[in-house]
Amino acid sequence: MRDASPAKAYALHVGVIALLFALNFVLPDYHQGLFARIMALAVFAMGYNLLFGYVGLLSLGHAMFFSAGLYGAGLTVHHLGWGVPEAFIAGVTCGALLALVIGLLALRTSGVAFMIVTMMFAQVFYLLILYFAAWTGGDQGLVVQQASRTLNLGGASLDLTDPTVRYMSALALFAVVLLITLTVVRSRFGRVLVAIRENEERTKMLGYDTVANKLAAVVASGAICAASGAAYALLFGYVGSSFAGVQYSILPLLWVLLGGAATTLGPLVGTLFMYYVTDITSGFTSAYLLIVGVALILLVLFFPKGILGSIRERWLGWLP
Amino acid sequence: MTPLLTTKGLSRHFGGLRAVDVVDFALIPGEIRAIIGPNGAGKTTFVSLLSGRIRPSSGMVVFDGADITTMPAYRRVRLGVAYTFQITSVFANLTAFDNVALPVQRTLTDGRSKGQVRSGVMAALERTGLADRAGTLAGQLSYGHQRLLEVAMGLALKPRLLILDEPTQGLADSEIDNFITLVREIARGATVLLIEHNMPVVMQLADRITVFNSGKILAEGTPEQIRANAEVQDAYLGATHG
Numbered sequence: 384m385r386d387a388s389p390a391k392a393y394a395l396h397v398g399v400i401a402l403l404f405a406l407n408f409v410l411p412d413y414h415q416g417l418f419a420r421i422m423a424l425a426v427f428a429m430g431y432n433l434l435f436g437y438v439g440l441l442s443l444g445h446a447m448f449f450s451a452g453l454y455g456a457g458l459t460v461h462h463l464g465w466g467v468p469e470a471f472i473a474g475v476t477c478g479a480l481l482a483l484v485i486g487l488l489a490l491r492t493s494g495v496a497f498m499i500v501t502m503m504f505a506q507v508f509y510l511l512i513l514y515f516a517a518w519t520g521g522d523q524g525l526v527v528q529q530a531s532r533t534l535n536l537g538g539a540s541l542d543l544t545d546p547t548v549r550y551m552s553a554l555a556l557f558a559v560v561l562l563i564t565l566t567v568v569r570s571r572f573g574r575v576l577v578a579i580r581e582n583e584e585r586t587k588m589l590g591y592d593t594v595a596n597k598l599a600a601v602v603a604s605g606a607i608c609a610a611s612g613a614a615y616a617l618l619f620g621y622v623g624s625s626f627a628g629v630q631y632s633i634l635p636l637l638w639v640l641l642g643g644a645a646t647t648l649g650p651l652v653g654t655l656f657m658y659y660v661t662d663i664t665s666g667f668t669s670a671y672l673l674i675v676g677v678a679l680i681l682l683v684l685f686f687p688k689g690i691l692g693s694i695r696e697r698w699l700g701w702l703p
Numbered sequence: 704m705t706p707l708l709t710t711k712g713l714s715r716h717f718g719g720l721r722a723v724d725v726v727d728f729a730l731i732p733g734e735i736r737a738i739i740g741p742n743g744a745g746k747t748t749f750v751s752l753l754s755g756r757i758r759p760s761s762g763m764v765v766f767d768g769a770d771i772t773t774m775p776a777y778r779r780v781r782l783g784v785a786y787t788f789q790i791t792s793v794f795a796n797l798t799a800f801d802n803v804a805l806p807v808q809r810t811l812t813d814g815r816s817k818g819q820v821r822s823g824v825m826a827a828l829e830r831t832g833l834a835d836r837a838g839t840l841a842g843q844l845s846y847g848h849q850r851l852l853e854v855a856m857g858l859a860l861k862p863r864l865l866i867l868d869e870p871t872q873g874l875a876d877s878e879i880d881n882f883i884t885l886v887r888e889i890a891r892g893a894t895v896l897l898i899e900h901n902m903p904v905v906m907q908l909a910d911r912i913t914v915f916n917s918g919k920i921l922a923e924g925t926p927e928q929i930r931a932n933a934e935v936q937d938a939y940l941g942a943t944h945g
Binding site: 582 | 797
């Protein structure tokens with residue numbers, strides 16, 4: 384959070400969004416689909432980054448917020464026949480409320496205890512999904528029918544299963560969340576969050592209720608992750624318990640670490656990088672996870688602050 | 704004059720150790736008060752009780768007529784009780800500007816000051832002579848400048864009571880002179896309570912001195928009275944006459 388050049392920062396972010404917009408028209412079908420998925424999941428990573436990167440709270444349970452959005456949207460469409468906007472709002476609301484409750488409980492701890500508590504709550508959430516298999520489809524999950532994935536805007540109806548509509552919807556969500564994060568981290572609230580990460584005790588002695596600020600950050604983070612989950616359900620039509628598993632709590636952490644914690648664009652870079660390394664290497668060998676692992680180790684060795692974090696440190700100090 | 708801050712029977716025990724032991728204390732608005740005493744006398748514990756960083760075992764703290772004994776530290780800060788740390792604890796990875804912006808935006812949110820964050824920050828940095836270092840990461844400032852930044856942060860809180868815990872520790876002699884001027888200037892708008900080991904600084908600055916020993920107030924008075932006090936000589940000022 385350097386003090387200079389807000390215009391430069393906003394220009395860069397708008398440029399990235401414009402580039403992603405243009406890519407829709409040049410990317411081959413397969414990569415267009417992959418990019419849509421990456422943008423939707425980068426939102427998940429951005430939500431995670433808000434808490435991990437800026438506040439310094441390492442949660443190992445964010446899969447529960449993602450799947451709160453996923454199921455919040457998926458189940459209301461599937462069982463109640465809700466439309467796309469209502470279902471999306473339902474998903475985000477579920478995530479925010481869950482984050483509020485989890486935050487109130489988990490923020491009584493910090494450090495390793497916080498990691499364990501969030502992980503345990505996420506496991507409870509995962510097991511609840513399996514337990515209520517009658518509604519959730521258990522480990523089979525649910526397929527959100529193509530017919531119900533249509534967005535009616537005014538007179539026009541947009542079919543979210545159409546590749547271009549899907550790409551643009553994912554981009555719209557990504558762009559909104561990116562600009563929100565940029566604004567938040569540059570705001571007074573963002574400055575307090577970073578101060579809490581750096582020295583919570585000192586922040587208290589400057590008159591800040593650090594617990595309330597952390598809770599607000601958990602709720603914001605949970606809501607953003609749920610927005611990602613809700614979009615995923617509506618855009619890709621599958622709602623499954625695997626998204627609530629430990630793996631999906633670790634993945635956003637990896638994406639953020641790779642791209643650069645506490646950088647606004649790092650989550651996108653990290654998600655993009657992981658997806659493409661996996662995608663490319665799995666084309667050559669079935670042992671692709673080995674190569675992914677080696678790539679991760681090399682990155683940690685040479686870019687300990689993530690790709691954008693290291694770039695900021697060495698060359699571009701103004702990067703938000 | 705009604706005191707700005709009083710304590711009644713204030714105590715804090717750590718196990719069997721009575722770090723602060725039934726202390727009755729009063730601060731007059733606008734004064735510069737120094738707290739001195741040997742190591743382990745309970746000075747830092749005492750001011751921590753005032754700032755709310757730790758809770759008392761018994762007794763009460765009254766600030767400006769209100770009982771603040773159980774009030775959390777961050778709310779005391781909003782009332783105007785600011786505390787600067789004994790060990791420098793500026794935010795090393797933030798710029799000097801951002802370090803001061805935190806207290807400035809706090810007072811703006813609380814409605815205790817008006818204007819822009821930027822102008823408030825620059826005013827506080829200028830007062831402490833750090834204006835040209837606004838963009839420097841606090842961790843890259845010299846030790847003396849970090850201490851000044853710490854003071855700037857305290858100032859930016861617009862305190863009514865500024866508690867300084869060993870502010871001159873680690874400062875060079877030339878920096879100490881500037882510091883004395885600075886504290887005098889602060890005292891025009893606020894009450895200052897400082898813990899200090901550097902006796903020349905104490906004697907120059909303090910209107911009155913409170914001497915702590917073993918968790919109790921041993922003596923209290925003007926610098927001259929304290930200098931002349933035999934008990935204080937024994938406990939602290941180097942018992943050369945024994």
